[in-house]
Amino acid sequence: MAKNIKSRKDDYAQWYLDVIKAAQLADYAPVKGCMVIRPEGYAIWEAIQRDLDRRFKETGHVNAYFPLLIPQSFLAKEAEHVEGFAMECAVVTHSKLEKGEKGLVPGGKLEEPLIVRPTSETVIGYMYSQWVQSYRDLPLLINQWCNVMRWELRTRLFLRTAEFLWQEGHTAHETAAEAQAETLRMLDVYTDFAEKFLAIPVVKGRKTDAEKFPGADATYTIEGLMQDGKALQCGTTHFMAQNFSRAFDIKFLGRDQKTEFAYTTSWGVSTRLIGAMIMAHSDDEGLVIPPAAAPTLVAIVPIFKSDDERNTVADFTSKVVAALTGAEEVAAAAGRPSADGITSYFFDKSTGQKIVVDWRDARPGDKQYHWEQRGVPLRIEIGPRDVAAGTVVLKRRLDREKLSVPIGELSGAWLRQKLEQIQAAMFQKAREYRDQNTRDAGSYDEMKKILAEQGGFVRAYFKPDRASEAKIKEQTKATVRCIIREDPAQPGKCIYSGETTNSLVLFAQAY
RNA sequence: CGGGGCGUAGCUCAGCUUGGCAGAGCGUCUGGUUUGGGACCAGAAGGCCGUAGGUUCAAAUCCUAUCGCCCCGACCA
Numbered sequence: 001m002a003k004n005i006k007s008r009k010d011d012y013a014q015w016y017l018d019v020i021k022a023a024q025l026a027d028y029a030p031v032k033g034c035m036v037i038r039p040e041g042y043a044i045w046e047a048i049q050r051d052l053d054r055r056f057k058e059t060g061h062v063n064a065y066f067p068l069l070i071p072q073s074f075l076a077k078e079a080e081h082v083e084g085f086a087m088e089c090a091v092v093t094h095s096k097l098e099k100g101e102k103g104l105v106p107g108g109k110l111e112e113p114l115i116v117r118p119t120s121e122t123v124i125g126y127m128y129s130q131w132v133q134s135y136r137d138l139p140l141l142i143n144q145w146c147n148v149m150r151w152e153l154r155t156r157l158f159l160r161t162a163e164f165l166w167q168e169g170h171t172a173h174e175t176a177a178e179a180q181a182e183t184l185r186m187l188d189v190y191t192d193f194a195e196k197f198l199a200i201p202v203v204k205g206r207k208t209d210a211e212k213f214p215g216a217d218a219t220y221t222i223e224g225l226m227q228d229g230k231a232l233q234c235g236t237t238h239f240m241a242q243n244f245s246r247a248f249d250i251k252f253l254g255r256d257q258k259t260e261f262a263y264t265t266s267w268g269v270s271t272r273l274i275g276a277m278i279m280a281h282s283d284d285e286g287l288v289i290p291p292a293a294a295p296t297l298v299a300i301v302p303i304f305k306s307d308d309e310r311n312t313v314a315d316f317t318s319k320v321v322a323a324l325t326g327a328e329e330v331a332a333a334a335g336r337p338s339a340d341g342i343t344s345y346f347f348d349k350s351t352g353q354k355i356v357v358d359w360r361d362a363r364p365g366d367k368q369y370h371w372e373q374r375g376v377p378l379r380i381e382i383g384p385r386d387v388a389a390g391t392v393v394l395k396r397r398l399d400r401e402k403l404s405v406p407i408g409e410l411s412g413a414w415l416r417q418k419l420e421q422i423q424a425a426m427f428q429k430a431r432e433y434r435d436q437n438t439r440d441a442g443s444y445d446e447m448k449k450i451l452a453e454q455g456g457f458v459r460a461y462f463k464p465d466r467a468s469e470a471k472i473k474e475q476t477k478a479t480v481r482c483i484i485r486e487d488p489a490q491p492g493k494c495i496y497s498g499e500t501t502n503s504l505v506l507f508a509q510a511y
Numbered sequence: 512c513g514g515g516g517c518g519u520a521g522c523u524c525a526g527c528u529u530g531g532c533a534g535a536g537c538g539u540c541u542g543g544u545u546u547g548g549g550a551c552c553a554g555a556a557g558g559c560c561g562u563a564g565g566u567u568c569a570a571a572u573c574c575u576a577u578c579g580c581c582c583c584g585a586c587c588a
Contacts, residue, residue, distance in 0.1 A: 003549070013582090032580085087586065119588090153512085153586055160587065233588065270588050303547050365548040372548090383547055393547080511588095 002373065007284045012228040017157065019278055022373040023287040026157050033155040033162035037271065040374065041158075043295035043352075044274055045165060049145060050351065051197050051292070052167065052269070055189050061141040061169060066123050068147075069114040074122035077247040081121065084214020088150040090116040090162075116149040121215065121240075121266055124170045125248030132252050132262055135174050139182070140262075143169040158275030159232070159511050166270035172250055172262040176241065179263035180218075183239040186267040187220045190235040198273065199290040199427040200224045200280045201434045202234055203457070203506055205482025208464035213266075217241040223481045223506065225434045226279040229455025231481045231508035234276050237267035275511075280430050287375030288397055290426050291419035297347055298324070298355040298415070299371035303364050303383030316387045316407075317357055320380065321345050323410040324355060347415065372397060377422050378415075398422055398429075438506075444472075444495045447507060451476045457508050459484070461492030463501035472496060472507070481506045 005018040020026055025041030028034075037045065053063070069092060076082045092114040098107030117123065128140060149163045169186060173179040187204055194202045202222035212219035216238035224234045245251065245261040254260050281288040291297060302317055304310040322330045325345045333345045341360035347353050358367045364381070371379055381393040391404045437456030441447035447458045462468075462480065473479050485504040494501045 028580095084587095148588090150587070152588095154584090164588075166588075236588070268588075272588055301547090305546060363546050363548090363550065365546085365550085368548050370549095381547065385547075 002285050002369070005284060005286055005373070008227060015284070016275075016279060019282050019287050019373075020157050023375060025274065025278075025287070028157075031162070033152060035155075035157055035161045035163075037165075040295070041274060044277070044289065044293055045271055047293045047295065047351065048197070048269075048273055049167070052189075052193055053143075053145075055193060056143050056167075056169065059141075059185060059189060061143045061171075063144060064142045065144055065146065066117075066120050066127065068117055070117050070120070070123045072113045072115050074126060075115060077122065078215045078244055080243075081215035081247075085118045085150070088152060089118055090149050090151055092116065117146075118148055118150045119266075119268075120144065120146075120148075120168055121170065121244055121264075122248070125244045125250060125264070128170075128172050128245075128262070128264075129249045129251075132172060132250050134252050135254050137252060138172055138174045138262060139178060140172040141169075141182075142171070143167055156275075156511075158278070159272055161271075164271050166268050168266060168268040171265045172245070173264070174252070174254070174262070176263045179241075179265050180239055183218070183220060183237045183265045183267070186237045186265070187222065187235075190222050190237070190267070190269060193269075194222055194224065194234055194273075194276075195427060197290070197292045198277050198280070199292075199423055199430060200234065200276055201427065201431040203482060203484060205484040205506065206486070207236070207482060208469060208480045208505075210464070210466045210469045211480060213238045215240060215243050216266075217243065221482050223457075223508075223510075224276050224280060225437060225457060225508070226276070226511070227433070228279075229437060229509070231457065231506075231510040232272070232276050232279065233481070233510065234273060235267070235269040238265060240264040240266065281426055282375065286373030288426070289375035289377065291377045291423045294353065294375065294377050296354050296356055296371075296374070296376045297419060298378045298380055299367075299374075299376045300355065300357040300380045300382060301364055301367045301371070302357065302359065303381060309384050312384065312387050313382055317382050320382060320392055320407060320410060321355060321357065323407065324412060324415050326412070347412070368395075377419060394418075396422060398425060441495060441507075447478075447495060448476055451478050451507070451509065455509065457481070457506045459504065459506055460495045461501055462503055462505045462507070463494040463497055463499050464503055464505070465497070468496045476507075477509045478507045479510055481508050481510060 004022055006014040008015045023040055024038050026038055027036040029036050075085060093110055094106035095108035095110060097104040131137060132140060145167045147163055147165050151162055152160050155161050171182050173182060191202055191204055194200045202224050204222055207219040207221055213236065218239040220237045222234045224232050226232055241263060242261040244264050250262045251259050252262060277293065278287060281290065300317060302313045304313045318330055325347050329345050333343060338344060343357045343359060344354045347355050368379065375397060377397050379395040386392050391406050393402060394405050395402050439450050439456060439458055441450055441458045441460040447460055450458050464480065464483065469480055483503050483505050486502050488502050491500050491502050492504065
């Protein structure tokens with residue numbers, strides 16, 4: 001048992017924080033609500049960025065960067081948008097600090113206050129209006145990786161922080177159909193990414209009007225189910241129709257010689273995905289990282305008593321590492337500086353994923369816990385007994401499976417296969433959990449009972465309506481996570497109003 | 512912003528009710544014995560008791576103010 005991590009059963013919220021702390025993913029910053037992403041956590045974000053960025057480029061997008069500060073007046077141009085974000089904007093009103101009677105005070109008051117971007121639709125819309133003149137300028141398919149700030153009242157590491165890192169895609173199109181297709185295409189990109197890369201099964205669907213993005217015509221979401229039975233929104237895509245193009249005057253001369261407003265979309269995922277990954281996969285022993293996202297793939301723990309044994313084990317370990325990464329990498333690693341006795345070898349230079357050997361002066365048990373809590377998918381133990389037998393002991397983080405493997409079997413391809421098996425098993429496990437915790441409710445009473453006793457997703461017919469949704473939230477703490485089907489051929493009776501509706505929705509308590 | 516809790520060693524906290532030498536465990540450092548799942552022995556370092564004011568011979572302890580953090584709500588990727 002991990003002695004520094006509360007069990008999920010005893011205190012889920014504390015468990016989550018303990019896992020982050022034990023794995024050194026993040027720390028609290030001096031400013032309330034802000035977070036320091038430590039190297040172990042940032043490496044996971046880099047992995048997410050790398051894979052998603054490739055997917056964006058494969059779907060025709062390019063990266064750019066827009067400024068952090070936005071004129072306050074921009075936010076007000078789209079009525080719903082200002083309504084949605086005004087309450088959580090950090091506002092910059094001064095340009096310098098001056099010497100006052102009691103130390104430094106803000107000086108150089110700005111004529112127009114600036115806001116720190118909570119999202120960039122407005123500033124990007126403004127720029128697009130200058131860049132788009134003709135249908136030939138469309139579609140405009142731009143993404144940016146950046147930080148945004150939303151002054152949230154309550155924060156939790158990774159899940160909700162005042163400042164967070166994300167990507168925001170912003171596209172402009174000639175027709176509504178194209179923009180709608182883009183919105184759904186990116187939802188598919190997110191879905192595939194969440195399931196293949198992070199091994200998190202997600203449900204795709206449309207948000208109700210009550211839950212949609214301020215200023216959007218339609219918002220789509222992928223929803224994951226965490227191990228405490230609560231849902232987490234993992235990514236959203238928005239169809240803005242002409243709302244922002246009208247507000248920011250993004251217009252073009254069409255093929256028919258007529259001026260028209262462009263149709264825009266936006267879509268984003270954030271460092272919240274790291275929180276999702278933690279809560280979807282980790283266990284009472286600590287972090288479990290899906291191999292695709294793991295910065296360190298294998299941690300090798302040498303075991304020895306005397307200097308003689310150490311030398312023998314070291315020779316054998318070199319052979320093991322060479323079998324996995326190649327002899328050139330072993331030679332290259334010898335020339336790299338290594339921190340406190342941990343030597344690193346690249347297994348995959350394109351992703352930066354490593355194999356490490358832990359030569360620190362600590363007991364083997366300590367090292368086992370160390371790498372286990374950091375979620376490293378595989379550990380290899382090499383001791384005198386293994387050297388004698390020509391084997392290594394392989395341990396899977398996911399299920400603690402332990403087996404002895406002859407050194408002759410080890411190779412890069414062998415390791416890749418092992419990692420793929422783990423990746424698949426993790427997705428399978430999470431999907432089974434999700435499926436087992438998705439229940440149908442035929443009545444409001446039944447839904448209340450399920451939510452109170454079991455949690456998870458509740459699937460039910462529901463006619464979306466702001467007032468009803470507010471009441472349901474008040475009574476059950478659950479919200480409509482998404483509409484999963486709107487098929488006129490398969491209508492049903494709304495569990496709340498009793499009216500006939502086409503909307504089959506998923507309810508859950510959410511983060 | 513409302514309700515509750517808490518600020519004491521790097522961390523977790525005891526001490527406060529009833530004022531009287533600043534404490535424990537863990538961690539860190541040193542030396543030794545150890546090393547196949549969180550070792551043991553011996554020694555050491557480490558503090559403006561959140562901050563400011565007040566009461567008192569005397570304040571971590573009582574009073575006042577203030578700042579900050581955590582939990583529960585409202586707001587949210």
